[in-house]
Amino acid sequence: MSKRIEVNNLDVYYDKFKAVEDVSMIIEPRSVTAFIGPSGCGKSTFLRTLNRMHEVIPKAWVDGEVLLDGNNLYGPGVDPVLVRSQVGMVFQRPNPFPTMSIRENVLAGITLKNKRISKSEADGIVEKSLRGANLWEEVKDRLDLPGSGLSGGQQQRLCIARAIAVQPDVLLMDEPCSALDPISTLAIEDLIDELKQDYTIVIVTHNMQQAGRVSDKTAFFNIAGTGKPGKLIEYDATKTIFENPSEQATEDYVSGRFG
Template sequence: MSKRIDVNNLNVYYSKFLAVEDVSLAVEPNSVTALIGPSGCGKSTFLRTLNRMHEVIPGARVEGEVLMDGENLYASNIDPVAVRRHVGMVFQRPNPFPTMTIAENVLAGVKLNSGRISKGDAEDLVEESLKGANLWNEVKDRLDKPGSSLSGGQQQRLCIARAIAIRPDVLLMDEPCSALDPISTLAIEDLMQELKNDYTIVIVTHNMQQAARVADRTAFFNIAGTGLPGKLIEMNDTATMFSTPSEKATEDYISGRFG
């Protein structure tokens, strides 16, 4: 079930350092939202607050709210591990578990979360998840081979299959194509368009063309200088952001006159 996310007055700290300041935005269900902006402006930090992944860094904390269909993910009674079951994540570099087969990679998160799964259910879930990641036809005859034996683009789709196998509501992708060649990148972009039928997707990308191609809405983050917090400058539907942004900094960044 795709979910809506509402972020209200979010501040993200690493110990005393304020990394992201006062972000409020809404992410629509069944859509792709792209986060763009220069390096170091807090995009990936912000993305990780949406499933509490930033908390794996000691001293990290937030102020403000992240609501998923109205429920605050930071409420005192909410378990961060449960949050990550609902909000899956795909990282910049493909990271299949090297000692596991393709099939075991798909099931890794499911087994971690729920323990036992019958052989028949496991086989069905592997097929369904690999089909969901547009990888089934390429690997169905070698599911017992190591995940690391696949090409980079296939490994990234395997990581997407692993993320959707736990049946999340939201899928976060942190520069999912930055380590991939153009053909693999196109495959992932096409996949995002299909996946948004079932999931809410938020991606960080440095590729302006990619944001223009895949995102329904785009949010521009910026930073005033080294050591200062990243801020959300503006957010709108992607066509508007790329044709008539309301802030000069956004226009400068998108047109490449930035820095």
């Protein structure tokens, strides 16, 4: 598990509108990379191109390359569904399937792939995934109860368990703590630190302190104005971005002068 992502000259479009322009970057395996920048600068849009979720929106498309260990995710004949099993996504708001139990939520991705597994194998996946999301001890006695009955922080960890159950190589997280209280946020941040031992993790966050705490590298995105495409301004070690950025716009943003 855990793979290197290489993005080359990527432009992202909604029909004829260019939302993100000419992004190139390398994301190393077993690391946490944070995307920061003001609202509307394209960071979440760009994140969604890394597992082809962007294409779910009608008339959305990309030009350029996204390579996962050298394999172009946008190459001819590549199945987007397969890409999404390799590159998992955790969304801004916890979204367990409301009609499913905790156990069924964890197994949802496996069920979706029509993969036949024994009960003992399923039990093993459920326990391993929930342990991986630091949730097992809290829910092991109520696996058959609805996932929607958990607290917000627990629901988000359930969504992480669901994402890792299908054994992806990469985990994308789009503001995973924005709807959570400070204690739940800390639990998710601790979990991210543990998960990077096995996964390549990319997180979008508006929380500067969070980016500083959880990430190894940080990418700052910005936009020149309404109707202009978002651009990658600077990408470096997180410590460098926050303490000694090379671009004035980066310094202005991380110091709170704008954004």
